[in-house]
Amino acid sequence: MTPIKLYRTPKSGHCHRVELMLALLGLPYETIDLDMMNGAHKAPEFLAISPFGLVPAIDDNGYTLADSNAILVYLVQTYAAGSDLLPQDAKTAAEVQRWLTVAADNIYSGPCAARLVTLFGAPLDHRAAIAKAHALFQLVEAHLEGRTWLAADTITVADVAGYSYIAHAPEGGVDLSAYPNIRAWIARVEAQPGFVGMAPSPIPELA
Template identity: 65%
Template structure:
């Protein structure tokens, strides 16, 4: 009689663009949770995200998207929430009381709002040639960073006394803001926070543009 073999979970399949901060949020969360992952890079310029096969996984044609043993999801913040609740200590990541949960949700909304309209949009122009107002995106970025800098002067993490989904959702585009022409030299508290994220066990970075590598 043979001993039972330990269950080895199937890798989470992550459909991504390797230089997308939205995708990196998910890849970082998977790594912090120690989950096996297989990445599938989509040629967005060739429309790979609009094929019937991908639309069956992500109906709006978005990346990131995941397939976790048949659970298919798109939208980076939705995926972060799912991973925390299914594979991690959900309350630690998502909030242990109503105030923490609300603070974390506020930063998830900022990640989808001000961060997307600021550092993300500025980077889309410089790296991908997006037809957006770069000067306006840079101005929005610095307005947001000033608020974040003041917020982080007397705390280590964005929403609680520990790392939460708020930090994971905000990290990627803030860390890569210089690629969009948004410098971080004037924001020491933000730079210290970025360093704390990067010191987490399991941290994995996103590829930087050649000019800043």
């Protein structure tokens, strides 16, 4: 099988969720790190793959796709169709979709945004992002009470989509010590066969 090309930047949680899915599925892949500081993501050859100039993007033997959540769904439907990772019954499928929306909205504007400030100096409101992260984590903590996974009885695309930025929230100044259910969920994801982590960054000292 020809390795799937993953265009990424190594510290991106969006990119990591795709790499994590590739690893969990046992698919051969190669990572192509873009020098985004110097505009590699705006080069014509990359825009032909990802028209919005965003990572992650994949090239699967000539089929190209950008958007992390779309890539997760594509990979499972293509290489693990019918698996528990993407349930087909209406109610569980809807639960998975709900958490994909959370990943694109609440996680993006909360723990992801906070981390963008501390790691990349993004001009965002850090305090507001931290507050949004804690508001989200309080809901997730309650949701995980008595549950093993976010959307079903087994790990699904929802857990893969949520893991990277939640697990690395402390890098954005978001303390996870008050959320034992979330920390246990993180450990369960990390215990999955084939799990691949994202290299940690220093946790910032906050005043």
